[in-house]
Amino acid sequence: MPFDEIDRRRFLLLAAAPLLVAQKAVAPRARESMLQMNGYAVNAETPLALLTEYVTPNELFFVRSHWIPRTPNPKKWRLTIDGEVDRSGDITLSELKKLPHAEATCVLQCAGNGRGLYSPPLPGVQWRYGAVGNSRWTGVRVRDVLEHAGVKPSAKHLHVFGSDDPPGKVPPFHRSVELEKVLADGILAFAMNGEPLPVAHGAPLRLIVPGWAGDHWMKWLVRLSPQAEAQKGFYMETAYRYPLTPGAPGVAFKPEEMAPVTELFVKSNITTAPAKARAKHACEIRGFAFSGAPDIAKVEISDDDGATWQETSLDPRHDPYAWRLWSHHWTPSRSGTVRLCARATDSRGNVQPREATWNQSGYLQNSWHFVDVEVTA
Ligand SMILES: Nc1nc2c(c(=O)[nH]1)N[C@H]1C(S)=C(S)[C@@H](COP(=O)(O)O)O[C@H]1N2
Numbered sequence: 001m002p003f004d005e006i007d008r009r010r011f012l013l014l015a016a017a018p019l020l021v022a023q024k025a026v027a028p029r030a031r032e033s034m035l036q037m038n039g040y041a042v043n044a045e046t047p048l049a050l051l052t053e054y055v056t057p058n059e060l061f062f063v064r065s066h067w068i069p070r071t072p073n074p075k076k077w078r079l080t081i082d083g084e085v086d087r088s089g090d091i092t093l094s095e096l097k098k099l100p101h102a103e104a105t106c107v108l109q110c111a112g113n114g115r116g117l118y119s120p121p122l123p124g125v126q127w128r129y130g131a132v133g134n135s136r137w138t139g140v141r142v143r144d145v146l147e148h149a150g151v152k153p154s155a156k157h158l159h160v161f162g163s164d165d166p167p168g169k170v171p172p173f174h175r176s177v178e179l180e181k182v183l184a185d186g187i188l189a190f191a192m193n194g195e196p197l198p199v200a201h202g203a204p205l206r207l208i209v210p211g212w213a214g215d216h217w218m219k220w221l222v223r224l225s226p227q228a229e230a231q232k233g234f235y236m237e238t239a240y241r242y243p244l245t246p247g248a249p250g251v252a253f254k255p256e257e258m259a260p261v262t263e264l265f266v267k268s269n270i271t272t273a274p275a276k277a278r279a280k281h282a283c284e285i286r287g288f289a290f291s292g293a294p295d296i297a298k299v300e301i302s303d304d305d306g307a308t309w310q311e312t313s314l315d316p317r318h319d320p321y322a323w324r325l326w327s328h329h330w331t332p333s334r335s336g337t338v339r340l341c342a343r344a345t346d347s348r349g350n351v352q353p354r355e356a357t358w359n360q361s362g363y364l365q366n367s368w369h370f371v372d373v374e375v376t377a
């Protein structure tokens with residue numbers, strides 16, 4: 001059996017487990033609709049047309065794993081805390097759960113979502129639109145856990161380690177996050193949308209970094225270590241960096257000319273539009289919008305390539321760094337192929353650009369999203 005096939009089977013078993021518990025008739029069908037990107041390890045994006053709910057169901061949530069999860073045995077699992085702390089040691093899941101619970105409903109988007117839309121093309125997972133979702137994460141505050149351990153003032157970066165282990169000489173997915181950000185907003189989550197955190201999404205514990213790209217959201221956490229310096233290694237010094245001044249394709253950058261990818265760029269997608277419509281008859285267009293800023297100020301759509309814009313209605317449901325669903329009654333004024341596009345503006349005034357900035361790793365693609373509607377007279 002080829003290696004990929006073994007991995008795929010193992011994943012299907014793992015992915016099926018929480019579904020069996022939940023016994024939702026819709027769940028197996030939802031999982032079948034996921035668009036698998038490759039066999040090793042497991043990368044699957046959600047079809048855009050299914051991302052219509054405020055809270056993305058667990059079964060539909062995209063999966064991005066660099067390596068096969070080596071799922072910790074929940075009975076033996078411990079979170080080790082060491083580094084620049086007064087009291088290093090291990091904490092069990094039940095001890096952790098005794099701390100005050102914290103909850104955040106927010107967007108998780110892979111930094112590479114939309115990479116497959118860049119031209120010229122880039123190596124890496126060819127994500128289109130669906131490496132994003134909005135979930136309710138429950139756990140404990142990073143701040144509370146670290147206060148327990150007594151973080152020294154010298155600590156500036158939280159080194160985070162998961163239990164996944166790459167083969168051979170492949171570099172491990174070891175990362176660090178600026179301590180200031182995780183002390184302000186970070187959550188160690190053990191539940192997702194009211195269910196135990198699924199294995200594919202990092203059980204028993206993962207890091208939530210609201211507003212920041214998915215590479216910071218370490219899954220299968222086993223160790224936290226506050227340190228003075230950022231973590232070294234391939235996934236800090238080479239991958240997940242964005243050029244300070246993006247250049248033309250083919251231009252190589254030195255590490256100091258790049259900064260880590262952190263906040264998400266403002267972005268909106270159209271999830272629902274009719275393939276066919278009638279001129280002078282209203283139809284409904286829907287979508288979502290999010291940003292690295294805590295809120296979305298407005299979403300507009302255009303049917304004349306951005307010459308004029310119509311403001312959409314924002315759904316009242318909202319949490320900091322969550323997405324906003326939006327809808328609009330659009331009345332086509334003429335027949336023919338009409339190209340619709342959407343653009344979002346966030347609470348800091350950032351406006352989604354017509355063209356995302358091409359960058360060497362294909363991160364944070366946020367171009368206007370165009371959808372064609374055939375309008376008959
Ligand atoms: N331990 C570990 N954590 C990880 C990863 C990984 O490969 N290993 N992938 C990261 C990346 S790049 C993303 S986009 C998110 C994806 O989370 P999801 O699979 O729950 O959607 O997890 C992050 N956390």
Ligand SMILES: [Mo]
Pocket residue numbers: 064109110111112214215
């Ligand atoms: Mo990612």
